[in-house]
Amino acid sequence: MPQAKANGITLEYESFGRESDPAILLIMGFAAQMIVWPVALCQGLAAKGFRVIRFDNRDVGKSTHLAEMGAPNAGEMMTKMMSGQPIEAPYVLNDMAKDAAGLLDALHIKNAHIVGASMGGMIAQLVAANHPGHTKSLTSIMSTTGRRDLPQAKPEAMMAITQPPPSNSREDRIATAKKSWRVIGSPGYPATDAELHAIVEQQVDRVPYDPAGVARQMAAIFASPPRNDMLKTVRAPSLVIHGADDPLVPVEGGKDTAASIPGCQIVIVPGMAHDFTAALVPVYLSHVGDFIAGVEARAKAA
Numbered sequence: 001m002p003q004a005k006a007n008g009i010t011l012e013y014e015s016f017g018r019e020s021d022p023a024i025l026l027i028m029g030f031a032a033q034m035i036v037w038p039v040a041l042c043q044g045l046a047a048k049g050f051r052v053i054r055f056d057n058r059d060v061g062k063s064t065h066l067a068e069m070g071a072p073n074a075g076e077m078m079t080k081m082m083s084g085q086p087i088e089a090p091y092v093l094n095d096m097a098k099d100a101a102g103l104l105d106a107l108h109i110k111n112a113h114i115v116g117a118s119m120g121g122m123i124a125q126l127v128a129a130n131h132p133g134h135t136k137s138l139t140s141i142m143s144t145t146g147r148r149d150l151p152q153a154k155p156e157a158m159m160a161i162t163q164p165p166p167s168n169s170r171e172d173r174i175a176t177a178k179k180s181w182r183v184i185g186s187p188g189y190p191a192t193d194a195e196l197h198a199i200v201e202q203q204v205d206r207v208p209y210d211p212a213g214v215a216r217q218m219a220a221i222f223a224s225p226p227r228n229d230m231l232k233t234v235r236a237p238s239l240v241i242h243g244a245d246d247p248l249v250p251v252e253g254g255k256d257t258a259a260s261i262p263g264c265q266i267v268i269v270p271g272m273a274h275d276f277t278a279a280l281v282p283v284y285l286s287h288v289g290d291f292i293a294g295v296e297a298r299a300k301a302a
Contacts, residue, residue: 001013001014001062002014002015003062003063004103004106004107005106006099006102006103006105006106007095007098007099007101007102009058009063009064009066009099010063010064011055011056011057011058011063011064011099011102011103011106012034012055012056012061012062012063013034013053013054013055013056013103013107014034014042014053014054014055015051015052015053015107016042016043016045016046016051016052016053017045017046017047017049017050017051017052018046018051019051020051021046021049021050021051022049022050022051022112022113022136022292022296023050023051023052023053023104023109023111023112023113024045024050024051024052024053024112024113024115024292025053025055025100025103025104025112025113025114025115026042026052026053026054026055026115026116026117026120027055027057027100027114027115027116027117027120027121027123027124027127028054028055028056028057028060028116028117028118028119028120029116029117029118029119029120029121029142030118030119030161030214030217030218030221031060031161031214031217031218032060032118033056033060033061033203033206033207034054034055034056034061035054035061035199035202035203035206036199036203036276037054037117037276038276038278038281040278040281041276041281041284041285042054044281044285044289045285045288045289045292048289048292048293049293050113050292053103053107053109053112055100055103057096057099057119057120057123057217058091058095058096058099059210059213059214059216059217060207060210060213060214060217061206061207062206062207065210065213066090066091066213066216067212067213069090069091069216070090070212071211071212071215071216072088072089072090072215072216072218072219073215074162074215074218077218077219077222080222081222084148086223087219087222087223088219088223089216089219089220089222089223090216090219090220091216091220092220092223092224093119093122093123093126093220093221093224094126094130094224095220096123096126096220097123097124097126097127097130097131098131100114100123100124100127100131101127101131101134104134110133110134111133111134111135111136112134112135112136113136113137113139113292113295114127114128114134114135114136114137114138114139115138115139115141115288116139116140116141116143117141117142117143117276118141118142118143118248118249118274119143119217119221120141120143121140121141121142121143121144121257122143122144122146122221122224122227124138124139124140124143125138125140125143125145125227125230125231125234125257126227126230128231128234128236128238129227129230129231129233129234130230132234132235132236135234135236136236136237136295136296136299137236137237137238137239137291137292137295138234138236138237138238138239138261139238139239139240139241139288139291139292140238140239140240140241140254140257141240141241141242141284141288142241142242142243142246142248142249142254142274143240143242143249143253143254143257144249144253144254144256144257145226145227145228145231145253145256145257145260146221146224146225146226146227147226147228147256148226150250150252150253150256151250151252151253152250153247153248153249153250154247154248156183156247157183157184157247157248157274158248160179160180160183160184160248161180161184161248162218163176163180164176164211165177165209168208168209170204170205173204173209174197174200174201174204177200177203177204178196178197178200181196181200181275182196183247184246184247184248184273184274184275185273185274185275185277186243186245186271186272186273186274186275186277186279186280187245187271187273188245188270188271188272189271189272189277189279189280189283190277190279191275191277191278191279192278195277195278227260228256228260231257231260231261232260232261232262234261234262235262237263237291237295237298238258238261238263238264238265239264239265239266239267239287239288239291240254240255240257240258240261240264240265240266240267241254241266241267241269241284241287241288242254242255242266242267242268242269242272243268243269243271243272243273243274244268244269244270244271244272245270245271245272245273246272246273246274247273247274248273248274249274251268254266254268255268265291267287269283
């Protein structure tokens with residue numbers, strides 16, 4: 001897959017659709033590679049007349065891993081976060097938003113519809129707030145403002161995404177990842193066993209395990225301030241999509257995001273939790289695709 005230099009690092013990306021079509025930039029979440037965005041979703045959005053770009057965030061997949069920045073201590077970060085102490089991090093979410101905006105610049109794309117999931121939703125919010133010239137619209141999926149008094153993840157969900165595999169063996173990595181996805185997965189739109197095994201196997205075989213990179217991304221989340229005030233400045237058309245049954249980012253995070261953005265629409269999906277399954281692709285395709293198509297139609301009519 002191609003790579004681009006952006007914000008001083010290298011980002012691996014993949015593009016679907018015609019380069020001449022309006023762009024959609026997909027930003028993935030914590031510790032997740034770009035391939036978690038389903039190909040069927042990317043192709044479906046491209047078929048609606050968009051150029052769809054997915055990419056690996058820094059410290060994951062085949063983008064730059066910032067090993068020279070060291071590995072934050074996850075236990076210490078959790079303790080400081082719970083006690084309200086400040087957290088030091090090698091970088092923060094706004095640096096990752098600069099990566100995303102820089103990727104658009106590197107691809108000579110003036111602006112795009114910014115779509116982010118989970119941590120990627122947090123990054124997308126910052127792109128919209130701090131890089132308005134790059135933002136045609138904002139879609140924040142299964143994400144939050146980071147407000148400290150919002151309901152937090154269920155302990156079993158947080159454990160699922162932070163517990164490392166017992167070893168670096170391929171078998172242990174696959175088993176741990178499958179267990180994690182089942183814990184945070186959508187009860188109303190579950191992945192089949194074959195589907196889950198295939199996507200986990202693809203991720204494990206694509207790149208080596210990098211726990212230090214995962215810790216740096218976690219530090220970026222914990223060290224970044226709440227975004228409520230910044231979101232009040234967003235003027236791009238905005239949509240929040242959230243699962244009613246999300247155990248990792250409770251639905252209150254999505255509601256708070258929508259309430260913080262002027263004129264923001266919100267869709268709460270019963271039976272959806274915190275994943276991208278084949279069964280959920282039509283749901284995402286409908287809500288994201290129709291919203292962005294509407295933004296484009298209104299812009300052309302203006």
